[in-house]
Amino acid sequence: MALFSRRKKSADAAVPASDISSENVESESTGAESVAPVEAAPAPTIGISVQAFRGVGAEAGPEVSLDEPAAPAPAAPVAPAPTQSAPPAALPDPQERRLPLAPALPPEQTETVAGMKDNVLLRDALKEIEQGASNDQLLGVMRQALQGHLYIRVNGDARAQISEGKPLSVAVVRDGDRQFMLAFSSAGAVRDSVQLEADPAATTAVAQPVTSVLQQVVAGDFAGLIVDNASAPHRVVFPTELLQKALEQGDPEMTVKTILAAPREQDSAARVAEALASTRMWVAVNDGSNGTPVGIAEAQTPDGKRFLQLFSHPLEVIAMGRGDRPLPFEPTQLAKVLTGHAEMAGVIVDPAGPTLLVERDALAPVLVLGVDIES
Known part of the structure; x- marks a missing residue:
């Protein structure tokens, strides 16, 4: 059966799931959104050092x-x-x-789930990532994440939460006392993440501009952002400090x-x-x-x-x-x-x-x- 219903949507529209599951847990407040832990998801394993950004900025040259x-x-x-x-x-x-380069012409747009466009550049960059990837490779993924949109997982009906003025119950991964927000390069990656859950419940995928997602991580109580958490080893973890620098040095x-x-x-x-x-x-x-x-x-x-x-x-x-x-x-x-x-x-x-x-x-x-x- 189809994972998501097909409908017209803006970049930040909520797209309901018809056969997608997640763990139904009680939300807790964290700034503009509430978070719902995804306990079945693996902890972060591939991260990028903030030191890789050293020397980048207005005083670098x-x-x-x-x-x-x-x-x-x-x-x-x-x-x-x-x-x-x-x-x-x-x-x-x-x-x-090879990474961190990409084809000169943009790739053909695809939909791993009908009606929901992939962030193809980011998805393809992640395919090149393996365990032990270098900082250069991870920075190559970071630059391809700075365009288009990302999907986030929301426990429950995101459209209803938005219409009622409630904070979105976004899915996170906990690693000790740290929490990481989840984001996805495609609806297919969301589907893979949901399939990790042991106790299925309604889940919604929301497409948002990438800068909006990064701003949410920086403004919230998050240690970083995990992209495509269920796609190991083709996943990355970006610390909040890196995301903040990326936002500061780019066009909003x-x-x-x-x-x-x-x-x-x-x-x-x-x-x-x-x-x-x-x-x-x-x-x-x-x-x-x-x-x-x-x-x-x-x-x-x-x-x-x-x-x-x-x-x-x-x-x-x-x-x-x-x-x-x-x-x-x-x-x-x-x-x-x-x-x-x-x-x-x-x-x-x-x-x-x-x-x-x-x-x-x-x-x-x-x-x-x-x-x-x-x-």
Whole structure:
């Protein structure tokens, strides 16, 4: 029988379960929500050290003069393809790439349960995780979790709880005196989690924007977030401190990442350009420690066109594995670089994938900021 009923829903709609079970326990208050322990679920086993985030942030990179031409980083530049819809020409075949990278083009959207879309990028990243995964691999999963939506488990009818103004009775895992909120990359992962329960009862799956879920963890009495708890070893545990840093250093709406994760449309480049005109991005900076001049990473096409590499989050810089430091880049700074260097053909956003090349002609919303600066 079907796990969930099919219905239209918004990103935070409650989707009732028709044949899904969970342990029926009494809720206890914890901030905006109540929590229901999932005692049958295993305790956290794969975690990521907060130290992996050391050096990431506004102070991570050296001062870089925007009046000088942007010098390429010491790593070999990634050459973008000449069209917006094609993957960068110099990138390896997607089949040969491993975490923390991802295919240049967004994956096809799937539904492991009819009517409920998977977070495919996150789900596929988790498939690569094994016991003893490195911090780099786990950070690769973290960056793919910063877009789209996550599912959370709610004991009882979430729709009724919302309509009655009650706090959601979210499922958690207890590990001693710590508790971890549960989240899932797909409805199928929710189903696997529920099947661990010994005493079935009504359970609801709720899809919420990922930033909303992370904010709930940070604001609540949680030690962290477990993603796909019943999918060992393909599961991860993110400590609250890491989630807080990820939120602080990213766009609250994750606008650019969300556009890049979605299927390509004719206006995808235009939408990214609009976002770049109002959203802080990041650049990858070589700090000169290897004896090469300090510079901002660029990409070049085979015909010599130069593209500035932009990143939606510091984790995107780390995912490249080149040892570059992320440096925040405001829209006015981007405008200054583009207007000051007419030879710059455009930008390539999130080269670690999914990625998008935006030609200079499409960057009018940003370029106009440069005109305002000069005037």
